[in-house]
Amino acid sequence: MDENENYHWREPRVPGSINWYGLWTLYKKEVYRFIKIFFQTIAAPIATSLLFMAIFTIALGDLRPDVNGAPFIEFLAPGLIMMSVLQQAFAHTSSSLLISKIQGNIVDILLPPLGEIELNTAISLGGVTRGVIVALGAIFCMSFFVNFNFENIWAIFFYLISGSLMLSSIGIITGIWAEKFDHLGTITNFIIVPLSFLSGTFYSVKRMPEFALYLIEYNPFFYVIDGFRYGFVGNADGDLIFGAIFLTILNLILIIISHFLLKSGWRLKT
Numbered sequence: 001m002d003e004n005e006n007y008h009w010r011e012p013r014v015p016g017s018i019n020w021y022g023l024w025t026l027y028k029k030e031v032y033r034f035i036k037i038f039f040q041t042i043a044a045p046i047a048t049s050l051l052f053m054a055i056f057t058i059a060l061g062d063l064r065p066d067v068n069g070a071p072f073i074e075f076l077a078p079g080l081i082m083m084s085v086l087q088q089a090f091a092h093t094s095s096s097l098l099i100s101k102i103q104g105n106i107v108d109i110l111l112p113p114l115g116e117i118e119l120n121t122a123i124s125l126g127g128v129t130r131g132v133i134v135a136l137g138a139i140f141c142m143s144f145f146v147n148f149n150f151e152n153i154w155a156i157f158f159y160l161i162s163g164s165l166m167l168s169s170i171g172i173i174t175g176i177w178a179e180k181f182d183h184l185g186t187i188t189n190f191i192i193v194p195l196s197f198l199s200g201t202f203y204s205v206k207r208m209p210e211f212a213l214y215l216i217e218y219n220p221f222f223y224v225i226d227g228f229r230y231g232f233v234g235n236a237d238g239d240l241i242f243g244a245i246f247l248t249i250l251n252l253i254l255i256i257i258s259h260f261l262l263k264s265g266w267r268l269k270t
Contacts, residue, residue, distance in 0.1 A: 023118040026109060030126025034092055041092070041130060045084040046137045052080050053142065056202070067204050068235040077146045078229040079201035081138045082163060086221065089131035089167035090174070090192055093123050094184050097175030097268075106268060116262040120172065120255065127168030128161060135160055148232055155240070156231030162247045163224035167192075169254035176261045176268060195221040200229075205237045220250055 034041040056064075057073055067075040100106040109119060139148065150156070174187050199205075199221035208216065216222050223243030230236040262268070 019113055019115070019118050022112060022114045023122050026114065026118065026122035027125050030092070030096060030123060031129055033096065033126070034130050041088065042133055042137060045088050045134050046141055049080040049084050049138050050141060053077060053145070057145075068233065068237070070233040070235065073146055074149070074233055075204075075229065076202060077142050077148070078232045079225050081135055081142070082159070082225045082228045083196045083201050084138060085131040085135050085160065086163055086167045086196060086224065087188075087192060088134050089127040089164040090171040090188070092127040092130045093168045093171030094175040094178065094187075095171075096123060096126065097172065098178050098181065098184060101175075101179075101268070110265075110268065116259050119262050120259050123172055124165060124168040124255075124258075127171055128164040131164030131167070132160060149234070150232060151234035152231045154231075155227055158244065159224050159227035159231065159247075162244075162251060163221075163228065166220060166224070166247065166251050166254060169251065169258050172258040173254065173261060176258075176266065179267070195219055196225075198222075199225050200237060201225055220247060223247055 053073065053076060056076060064072040066072065097106070100109070114122075142148070170192075174184065178184050178187075199216070199219055205213065205216050205222065205226075217238075223238060223246055226236050226238045227240055227243050227247075230240060
């Protein structure tokens with residue numbers, strides 16, 4: 001038997017087609033990347049959410065009245081979960097690209113027959129998967145202390161995926177732009193964390209001053225957290241329909257931006 005018969009030759013890739021096998025392979029690599037350091041990427045944010053909840057519960061006790069008709073702890077828990085989801089989705093995609101650039105192994109995903117569609121989709125889905133796993137783990141752990149009602153499953157699912165995808169896309173854009181970890185820290189500390197804390201995570205935005213409400217109306221983090229919380233308690237501070245449309249349009253814009261950045265090779269190939 002000819003030795004060459006032992007090899008499986010692939011057909012040449014058709015221009016414009018999607019390399020599904022390559023996409024799936026890169027997605028698995030992204031998932032294995034954060035699963036390998038489970039305690040840092042999954043367990044740590046869940047533990048942080050539980051600590052936040054414990055501190056607020058112990059410090060305030062029964063002093064905090066119900067918020068929008070829900071006990072404070074039931075109001076607080078979804079916000080803490082989503083805050084962790086957003087931060088972890090961003091951390092995954094941004095660090096994945098930046099570390100690859102610093103270590104010089106970015107060529108491992110640039111040289112294979114993977115287009116910008118496959119790269120964008122696989123890396124984004126990696127961030128979404130990490131966010132969803134963090135959410136599921138946090139819900140499970142908090143269920144021992146919080147009575148989750150699951151009023152609207154569709155809202156929980158939609159805002160969980162939308163929020164994770166939004167921060168994954170922002171993370172890709174940041175990872176392409178950043179040249180060192182200080183750049184990631186700047187975006188995290190001055191944009192991601194402030195927007196998370198100023199989005200009604202720990203309180204109802206109806207208690208905010210009137211001038212602040214105008215700023216909150218354009219804070220996408222607010223709509224993600226508010227919609228996600230609505231899925232559990234059945235009440236929302238904002239307009240759910242507007243929030244869904246706003247997040248959908250914003251995600252499309254972010255995906256398009258990250259797509260063209262990957263296509264151009266800006267700060268990836270130089």
